[in-house]
Amino acid sequence: MIEMATGLWVALVFGVVPLAGCLFWNWNDIRYALPHYHRSSEGGGMLPPGYMGIPFLGEMLAFIWYFKIVRRPNDYITSKLRRYGSDGGLYRTHLFGSPSIIVCPPSAIKFVLQSDSNFLPEWPAPELVGVNALVSVEGDSHARVRNFVLRCINKPDALRRIALMVQPRVTASLKSWAQKGRILVHKEAKKVTFGNIGKFFAGFESDPVLDTLDELFKGLMNGIRSQPINFPGTAYHHAFECRNKAMAIFRQEMEKRRENASDARDDLMEGLMQMKDEQGKHLSDVEILDNIVSLVLAGYASTSLAIMWTLYYLGKYPDVVEKLQEEHVPISKRLNGESITYDDVSTCKYSSKVVEEVLRMANISAFIFRTARKDVEYKGYKIPKGWKVLCWIRYTHENPEIFEDPTDFNPERWNKPAKPGTFLVFGGGSRICPGNMLARLQVSIIIHHLVVGYRWKLVNPDAGMAYLPYPKPVDDVEIDITKI
Numbered sequence: 001m002i003e004m005a006t007g008l009w010v011a012l013v014f015g016v017v018p019l020a021g022c023l024f025w026n027w028n029d030i031r032y033a034l035p036h037y038h039r040s041s042e043g044g045g046m047l048p049p050g051y052m053g054i055p056f057l058g059e060m061l062a063f064i065w066y067f068k069i070v071r072r073p074n075d076y077i078t079s080k081l082r083r084y085g086s087d088g089g090l091y092r093t094h095l096f097g098s099p100s101i102i103v104c105p106p107s108a109i110k111f112v113l114q115s116d117s118n119f120l121p122e123w124p125a126p127e128l129v130g131v132n133a134l135v136s137v138e139g140d141s142h143a144r145v146r147n148f149v150l151r152c153i154n155k156p157d158a159l160r161r162i163a164l165m166v167q168p169r170v171t172a173s174l175k176s177w178a179q180k181g182r183i184l185v186h187k188e189a190k191k192v193t194f195g196n197i198g199k200f201f202a203g204f205e206s207d208p209v210l211d212t213l214d215e216l217f218k219g220l221m222n223g224i225r226s227q228p229i230n231f232p233g234t235a236y237h238h239a240f241e242c243r244n245k246a247m248a249i250f251r252q253e254m255e256k257r258r259e260n261a262s263d264a265r266d267d268l269m270e271g272l273m274q275m276k277d278e279q280g281k282h283l284s285d286v287e288i289l290d291n292i293v294s295l296v297l298a299g300y301a302s303t304s305l306a307i308m309w310t311l312y313y314l315g316k317y318p319d320v321v322e323k324l325q326e327e328h329v330p331i332s333k334r335l336n337g338e339s340i341t342y343d344d345v346s347t348c349k350y351s352s353k354v355v356e357e358v359l360r361m362a363n364i365s366a367f368i369f370r371t372a373r374k375d376v377e378y379k380g381y382k383i384p385k386g387w388k389v390l391c392w393i394r395y396t397h398e399n400p401e402i403f404e405d406p407t408d409f410n411p412e413r414w415n416k417p418a419k420p421g422t423f424l425v426f427g428g429g430s431r432i433c434p435g436n437m438l439a440r441l442q443v444s445i446i447i448h449h450l451v452v453g454y455r456w457k458l459v460n461p462d463a464g465m466a467y468l469p470y471p472k473p474v475d476d477v478e479i480d481i482t483k484i
């Protein structure tokens with residue numbers, strides 16, 4: 001009897017438990033990858049190397065470990081390079097609830113971003129972002145709306161108008177920062193960016209409307225990042241309510257303009273209302289509203305982060321500030337209190353290198369998501385239909401083989417342009433960010449007013465970094481700022 005019980009224990013300890021552990025540990029590889037090994041013998045490429053993790057969570061725990069706990073996000077990829085080699089630069093995994101392929105080499109990222117017929121864009125929660133918005137539509141509808149939006153926010157004429165429109169708020173904000181003395185840049189940058197977006201997107205200037213919209217967009221943003229459970233009390237449900245209220249405010253403004261032509265303004269809403277395509281067709285109301293909401297969402301957080309990182313790096317590198325002053329003080333003297341124009345900004349060569357370097361180092365979008373529409377083969381590797389593709393652009397920007405001494409903030413590296421396909425801050429292909437010139441312009445304008453009129457110091461120059469949901473110093477960049 002005792003012998004039998006011992007035998008059972010031995011079988012349990014040396015047989016069943018390790019087997020169950022092994023199954024648990026490799027569950028996702030067995031479930032998702034194994035069927036493709038079988039099919040790979042029939043051609044169509046092999047799955048990239050990698051590990052797909054445990055049931056449900058996949059590799060999320062490792063991802064959180066590197067991004068949130070030890071805060072060394074690049075080690076997530078380097079651990080894969082060490083284990084599986086860097087030859088292909090493609091790795092299979094299971095992240096954010098889906099079997100996925102991580103893509104690292106710029107050439108492979110280019111392949112993905114430029115193959116619209118193979119890969120579908122993947123913005124989270126299109127029902128919240130707007131199903132008719134540029135980010136959600138495809139094919140001809142995408143090209144048509146994109147054309148509208150580019151004309152409104154990315155062409156020199158539009159940027160000339162926007163440059164003048166945003167400056168009163170920028171100068172007033174900097175003045176108020178200096179009056180406060182100590183500020184959290186991230187918080188203040190969000191205020192100034194939202195105020196400006198409200199103004200040049202829909203002509204809103206009054207603080208109560210902007211404050212209401214700001215709250216609504218915060219709720220909307222939280223819902224986009226939450227579990228999609230539409231039940232009263234959830235962040236997702238609240239986001240729908242916020243979206244409906246924000247849409248109602250924009251719709252009211254649109255109707256006011258239609259009823260009274262004298263309410264027409266020189267802003268994005270007006271541009272979208274007036275524009276016609278080649279067949280003379282206007283955008284529908286819902287297309288206009290969905291696009292405004294989605295553009296605020298896409299432009300608001302990203303631009304405020306870019307502004308925050310600019311103050312951070314310039315706070316760390318006073319020699320860069322001196323060089324910027326050499327460029328901007330003569331312009332400021334010539335302008336004698338007038339606003340800097342888009343054409344002035346375009347002549348500031350050193351500043352544009354600083355902007356590119358801030359954007360490279362900030363890595364505001366760590367990766368770009370796509371989904372494979374069908375089985376796709378790339379250099380002998382298979383990307384199965386329905387799997388997510390994560391173009392890991394932050395790896396490119398921090399790869400020493402691509403950018404020498406990548407952790408150095410060195411605007412001079414932009415004396416020569418980056419190698420083709422390696423500067424991926426704004427993505428690439430048909431979905432490359434249509435707000436890229438607008439974001440650069442806003443950062444350049446802030447740089448101008450800061451370096452000619454203010455002196456600032458980081459309160460916590462050695463503050464740690466957070467990387468989720470986006471990279472930022474944990475102190476939100478606290479600074480002491482005074483007028484020169």
Ligand code: HEM
Nearest residue numbers: 134135298299302303306364365425426427431433435439
């Ligand atoms: C520093 C600031 C910004 C960064 C880092 C950034 C980054 C990106 C990236 C990486 C993409 C490509 C996404 C993809 O291919 O799936 C993208 C697309 C997009 N961005 Fe930006 N962006 C910034 C500012 C803005 C601004 C200011 C706006 C508008 C006001 C904007 C609007 C959009 C839109 C609408 C798309 C989707 C384009 C399409 O699907 O055709 N972004 N952005």
